[in-house]
Amino acid sequence: MEKKVAVLPGDGIGPEVVAEAVRVLEVIGRRFNHTFHTEYGLIGGAAIDEKNNPLPKETIELCESSDAILLGAVGGPKWDQNPSELRPEKGLLAIRKHFDLFANLRPVAAVPSLIQASPLKEEIVKEVDMMIVRELTGGLYFGKPSRHTDQSAVDTLVYTREEIERIVDKGFELARLRKGKVTSVDKANVLESSKLWRKIVEEKKAQYPDVEVEHQLVDSAAMKLITNPAYFDVIVTENMFGDILSDEASVITGSLGLLPSASVRSDGLGLYEPVHGSAPDVAGQGVANPAATILSVAMMLKYSFGLETEATAIEKAVNTVFEEGHFTADLAGKEQRSLTTKEWTDKIVDEL
């Protein structure tokens, strides 16, 4: 297989973790006989500094000519006071919208060797294995009117049937490949958009008789993610609820530093990035944990290239390296020697 990957390192620890993830991608290419061409582009703060634009047109062109996008992280104090159009996260919102990457996939699973880092009790989190499917290009994030004066403000939560159908389908399809259960999260006792959402989920049920589906209100879901997170298989929800719930879910297993994400559209193009941020405080020190970005490469192999075996090889290598007790500074115990970003990736490369 021959594929082109657009690599957007971004800001903070982005370049460090992306460099290691690209190394892993290359190892996979050699071992499984694929050619991955990588080409680099600017996004976020780095793009603002060089091009005065968080998503320059060169980057858009690069991504348009690629089969997948690998992103590090964007943002940092340097750009925090910028006007809203020159903020790093605008690059992220713009790339999602431009490429219509409507489905954000966020897996959260307990990692046995790291479970003691969870703020929750072990018996609550040890069986956690869920996938949050967040709608990423609609709702309050992009609805018009959206403006404020000194006296009032308005944002608009809009969804069309098509936008809801495609994300709900995604949820059902993913559940089929997993434990076969979808929890659709809405606020149908208050919001009209949730009523349409719930109606469409009900209609879709018939197409997926092998999948069990239930509705949960967003406030209940926020509770259940803490009291019984192992209950969930696939959660599918709209953009704003998904933003909140996926971040909430990201901390329950204690392995935020390990969580990958994918933002995909129907034809397979996808953007892959770690869930964690740009961590400007530790940037440039070579101590960042590259696991989440490496696991994002695994998601790329699986969801954009259909390379399941290769994806599993990476996931296994990561688990083995953790089980052997190799950790970067964020995860190492107080008395433990921690590995640098590069040293830890060397272990992964050895495994592969």
Add this chain to the structure above:
Amino acid sequence: MEKKVAVLPGDGIGPEVVAEAVRVLEVIGRRFNHTFHTEYGLIGGAAIDEKNNPLPKETIELCESSDAILLGAVGGPKWDQNPSELRPEKGLLAIRKHFDLFANLRPVAAVPSLIQASPLKEEIVKEVDMMIVRELTGGLYFGKPSRHTDQSAVDTLVYTREEIERIVDKGFELARLRKGKVTSVDKANVLESSKLWRKIVEEKKAQYPDVEVEHQLVDSAAMKLITNPAYFDVIVTENMFGDILSDEASVITGSLGLLPSASVRSDGLGLYEPVHGSAPDVAGQGVANPAATILSVAMMLKYSFGLETEATAIEKAVNTVFEEGHFTADLAGKEQRSLTTKEWTDKIVDEL
């Protein structure tokens, strides 16, 4: 002092827990020499059954002539298939809006004798003592347009400066009486309404130089409520974010069955109700935990009547009864004898 309290028992366990809370109110009256007149009204499912209206005009009139409102809980499977205007929760939304009860106060504190029931580790939750201040009559819940067809749907998040100012003031005022820290939660990197919100918080700062204030994005706040809930003192936020975060927060200490709430406006009128629901599955068995409703009476004494000493007497009694190891079935350990709703309240009455 002489006050009139509108009592709206509602559905499920509502009538049982409200009956005990009224008993406590009467004991407080006798002990501290106040007269509390109570008068009963219908709301929710009970009101739909009798008046075909979740908030009948008789109930509105009763509340208009009262100094405070005590509510049990609304809802149950019986009304789940009703059209949206005949759903029990519409009664709740309507009473909030009709009386302009814009500030929802939701305290969450760790109770040492119950901390083992928390899904979180003891060291994470033992110092938790926060107050969530949720805007309750604006935002997505009431903004127009709000409608759906078969093809699309829209809801509107609107806020005026006045609506934001009064809730932000409430947050600052409460922080002053507590640990002096306000965390304002918004999504200012995406929403225009959040930008106005953040601006107003920044302006208000000068009026409360004794209060420390910070901004947090809603997704970060959802994480921090789990990783470090003891960090928070007062959280102030808009309606939808407040709905999600306050329910999330309600489960972290393991004492959901104990949490009271107040929904107040500026002149002191307030509606007081337990955070838990109507629990139709255990209704009528006399086993419900009345603690949250009794603590809601304490909030009423404090926030509507200014009776701090009386409120504290109730809070102390509840803590003492727990420390002595008396629990209703929801909290009793497997080998423990549990008390009925009435027996447990007897202990409180004895304490008082």
